[in-house]
Amino acid sequence: xxxxxxxxxxxxxxxxxxxxxxxxxxxxxxxxxxxxxxxxxxxxxxxxxxxxxxxxxxxxxxxxxxxxxxxxxxxxxxxxxxxxxxxxxxxxxxxxxxxxxxxxxxxxxxxxxxxxxxxxxxxxxxxxxxxxxxxxxxxxxxxxxxxxxxxxxxxxxxxxxxxxxxxxxxxxxxxxxxxxxxxxxxxxxxxxxxxxxxxxxxxxxxxxxxxxxxxxxxxxxxxxxxxxxxxxxxxxxxxxxxxxxxxxxxxxxxx
Amino acid sequence: xxxxxxxxxxxxxxxxxxxxxxxxxxxxxxxxxxxxxxxxxxxxxxxxxxxxxxxxxxxxxxxxxxxxxxxxxxxxxxxxxxxxxxxxxxxxxxxxxxxxxxxxxxxxxxxxxxxxxxxxxxxxxxxxxxxxxxxxxxxxxxxxxxxxxxxxxxxxxxxxxxxxxxxxxxxxxxxxxxxxxxxxxxxxxxxxxxxxxxxxxxxxxxxxxxxxxxxxxxxx
Numbered sequence: 001x002x003x004x005x006x007x008x009x010x011x012x013x014x015x016x017x018x019x020x021x022x023x024x025x026x027x028x029x030x031x032x033x034x035x036x037x038x039x040x041x042x043x044x045x046x047x048x049x050x051x052x053x054x055x056x057x058x059x060x061x062x063x064x065x066x067x068x069x070x071x072x073x074x075x076x077x078x079x080x081x082x083x084x085x086x087x088x089x090x091x092x093x094x095x096x097x098x099x100x101x102x103x104x105x106x107x108x109x110x111x112x113x114x115x116x117x118x119x120x121x122x123x124x125x126x127x128x129x130x131x132x133x134x135x136x137x138x139x140x141x142x143x144x145x146x147x148x149x150x151x152x153x154x155x156x157x158x159x160x161x162x163x164x165x166x167x168x169x170x171x172x173x174x175x176x177x178x179x180x181x182x183x184x185x186x187x188x189x190x191x192x193x194x195x196x197x198x199x200x201x202x203x204x205x206x207x208x209x210x211x212x213x214x215x216x217x218x219x220x221x222x223x224x225x226x227x228x229x230x231x232x233x234x235x236x237x238x239x240x241x242x243x244x245x246x247x248x249x250x251x252x253x254x255x
Numbered sequence: 256x257x258x259x260x261x262x263x264x265x266x267x268x269x270x271x272x273x274x275x276x277x278x279x280x281x282x283x284x285x286x287x288x289x290x291x292x293x294x295x296x297x298x299x300x301x302x303x304x305x306x307x308x309x310x311x312x313x314x315x316x317x318x319x320x321x322x323x324x325x326x327x328x329x330x331x332x333x334x335x336x337x338x339x340x341x342x343x344x345x346x347x348x349x350x351x352x353x354x355x356x357x358x359x360x361x362x363x364x365x366x367x368x369x370x371x372x373x374x375x376x377x378x379x380x381x382x383x384x385x386x387x388x389x390x391x392x393x394x395x396x397x398x399x400x401x402x403x404x405x406x407x408x409x410x411x412x413x414x415x416x417x418x419x420x421x422x423x424x425x426x427x428x429x430x431x432x433x434x435x436x437x438x439x440x441x442x443x444x445x446x447x448x449x450x451x452x453x454x455x456x457x458x459x460x461x462x463x464x465x466x467x468x469x470x471x472x473x474x475x
Contacts, residue, residue, distance in 0.1 A: 004407070005320070005321070005369070005371075005407060006369045007320065007369055007370050007371040007374075008371070011371075021373070022380075023373075023377075024368060024370070024377045024380065024381060025368060025369045025370050025377070026366065026367065026368060026369065027322075027347040027348070027367055027368070027369040028347070028348060028365070028366075028367045029346055029347070035366055039366065039381065039384050042384040042386075043384060046383075046384065048380075048383070048384070062334070063330070063331070066334060066337035066342070067330070067337060067339075067342030067343075067345075067346075068342075069337065070337040070338060070339035070342050071339045071342065071343070072339075115363055115364050115365070116361070116363055117355070117361060117362045117363070117364075117365045118361050119352065119355040119356045119358075119359065119360055119361050119362065120356070120359075120361075121356065122343045122344070122346075122349070122352060122356065123343055131361075134361075138363070243343075243346055243352075244348075244352045244355075244356070245361075246365065
């Protein structure tokens with residue numbers, strides 16, 4: 001049973017893979033991976049680390065499935081997250097991802113990361129969408145509108161999806177918005193790192209997948225329904241959202 | 256050497272109270288309806304966090320190994336009809352969220368850590384990476400029942416909080432310094448001894464067998 005704690009699992013990886021001992025274990029539901037990316041960037045930028053590995057994982061267990069089922073937001077018919085149930089629903093997935101951040105030259109550069117925690121309710125966001133807007137404002141200071149496409153969190157519930165889509169459209173009216181959770185599932189704590197890997201591959205190839213798992217009518221006109229060329233864009237904005245109204249954003253560019 | 260200066264401290268421990276007395280003392284701090292909804296760890300953390308200066312521009316680092324142990328037990332006991340309330344409350348970092356949500360206190364940076372023997376060192380390292388106008392470091396655990404018997408629970412109920420800054424000021428009451436611990440595995444007793452020193456406001460020195468040290472000292 002002891003292997004079930006996050007630190008015990010990390011310790012096991014440390015032993016198996018020969019990692020150094022300087023491991024910080026984070027746990028903050030679906031923004032966990034993004035928190036790791038924020039701290040890793042700061043550790044490298046401040047010179048406290050030459051490089052940082054962010055490893056994030058989550059797996060489906062009776063604990064998690066039973067919990068989402070109890071909250072009546074579990075989608076047992078993945079994909080198609082928004083079509084299952086009146087409130088929409090969350091189609092759970094499993095995922096693991098790893099990213100190395102360093103000052104070594106790379107085609108991909110983090111321009112800015114931002115966080116915001118509403119603390120409005122344990123399992124819902126403020127109904128005026130202010131939390132989604134605040135993290136966008138923190139990530140895009142002074143009202144800047146970079147030419148980006150936006151990978152939304154797209155948690156699967158209509159309420160959160162609507163708040164996110166409207167906040168993005170208001171801040172970045174020209175930016176296409178999509179979520180990929182209808183394809184790979186909601187990989188919970190690992191989603192930021194897993195979806196960052198997909199975004200980087202999309203930027204490398206110049207073509208990104210559009211929104212997956214929902215059909216018209218869409219919440220906003222900015223929803224990008226098909227795969228599209230990234231040629232018109234300078235970068236991407238990647239969003240995460242979690243219990244407690246926790247928000248995280250990463251603005252990344254490619255050269 | 257890394258160092259942080261203590262501006263404020265708060266500690267909850269229960270050495271002189273029996274379990275029922277301690278719980279009643281905590282519950283008396285909250286309105287009846289709130290107390291019924293809160294976990295014991297949530298009340299302990301609220302007790303210490305309400306003594307800190309927290310606003311939206313603050314950074315908050317939360318260090319716990321086992322989080323809401325008793326609620327996790329309740330949630331697991333509720334199968335095959337899992338309790339939505341217990342699931343919601345058991346999710347890390349619910350203990351701190353109980354305080355912040357009850358006080359409608361949004362916060363820009365919140366880093367919940369889940370470590371073990373090296374948790375104190377990792378949380379201090381994390382404080383150095385925070386960008387808030389002030390930084391609160393807090394931690395806590397609650398004693399479980401059957402999870403304790405399985406070795407996945409703390410051995411006592413406690414909570415602690417510190418307001419820390421990287422430079423000394425007139426208001427600094429203490430100093431934490433550490434060095435050479437980046438490769439140390441850690442010591443199970445370090446957090447217990449550290450909290451005892453916080454509570455009694457006494458000096459604390461930890462020397463890792465592999466090298467490296469942590470020191471807590473007070474200026475008042």
